[in-house]
Amino acid sequence: MWRESRECNKQKNREVLLTFEKTPEFSQIIFEIEREVFEDRAWNLALLEEELRNDFTMVGLLSKGREGIGYIIARLIQGEAEILRFAIRPMFQGRGLGKILLQDFIREASLKGVTRIYLEVSEKNKRAYNFYKKMGFHEVGVRRDYYSQGENAFLMEYNLEVEAALADASNVGANHDLPI
Numbered sequence: 001m002w003r004e005s006r007e008c009n010k011q012k013n014r015e016v017l018l019t020f021e022k023t024p025e026f027s028q029i030i031f032e033i034e035r036e037v038f039e040d041r042a043w044n045l046a047l048l049e050e051e052l053r054n055d056f057t058m059v060g061l062l063s064k065g066r067e068g069i070g071y072i073i074a075r076l077i078q079g080e081a082e083i084l085r086f087a088i089r090p091m092f093q094g095r096g097l098g099k100i101l102l103q104d105f106i107r108e109a110s111l112k113g114v115t116r117i118y119l120e121v122s123e124k125n126k127r128a129y130n131f132y133k134k135m136g137f138h139e140v141g142v143r144r145d146y147y148s149q150g151e152n153a154f155l156m157e158y159n160l161e162v163e164a165a166l167a168d169a170s171n172v173g174a175n176h177d178l179p180i
């Protein structure tokens with residue numbers, strides 16, 4: 001269903017493959033990363049399998065050979081996407097792979113007509129919060145007691161139209177010799 005598949009070109013990330021074409025093996029690969037990253041908050045295999053069977057669900061998987069490196073799971077409905085799960089395995093974090101995965105997801109989602117992307121991130125997950133801010137997401141609300149033990153979540157939004165306009169504006173003059 002999702003036809004994108006490409007090599008990531010960065011030197012450090014050579015041989016890493018990103019695909020948006022769902023296959024039945026994805027569930028098991030993602031399940032193993034889930035357990036490593038989220039431990040007792042990991043989704044179980046049955047839940048993952050059910051989610052991946054959903055026609056509205058888009059999945060991106062980063063892998064190296066048969067080894068899973070990271071993934072993104074989102075639901076696309078009527079021009080909006082909600083990111084449900086997103087992770088890079090700890091030993092591969094900090095190499096720009098999360099950025100590649102998220103940027104390619106945004107591009108793919110845009111081709112499917114998505115104009116807004118939402119996600120919830122725990123108020124305690126500063127690393128992910130900072131990462132999303134850096135990637136152009138903005139905090140648009142708080143979901144109280146979203147997680148267990150009264151942990152709140154920030155609701156974050158990425159507006160593709162606004163970001164595209166900002167990118168256009170920052171390119172104005174980039175290819176011209178300005179008089180000053």
Ligand SMILES: CC(C)(COP(=O)(O)OP(=O)(O)OC[C@H]1O[C@@H](n2cnc3c(N)ncnc32)[C@H](O)[C@@H]1OP(=O)(O)O)[C@@H](O)C(=O)NCCC(=O)NCCS
Pocket residue numbers: 037086087088089092093094095096097098099100120121122125126127128130131134
């Ligand atoms: C959040 C996560 C996906 C980021 O992936 P990553 O591969 O480590 O991030 P990258 O190396 O691609 O970093 C991309 C950019 O974000 C920045 N960034 C990453 N972590 C950051 C932090 N803690 N604070 C500030 N900026 C940060 C990087 O500096 C980089 O910016 P640059 O391109 O200008 O150098 C990863 O840390 C992860 O899987 N965390 C555990 C699971 C999780 O929390 N998922 C989100 C649940 S909502």
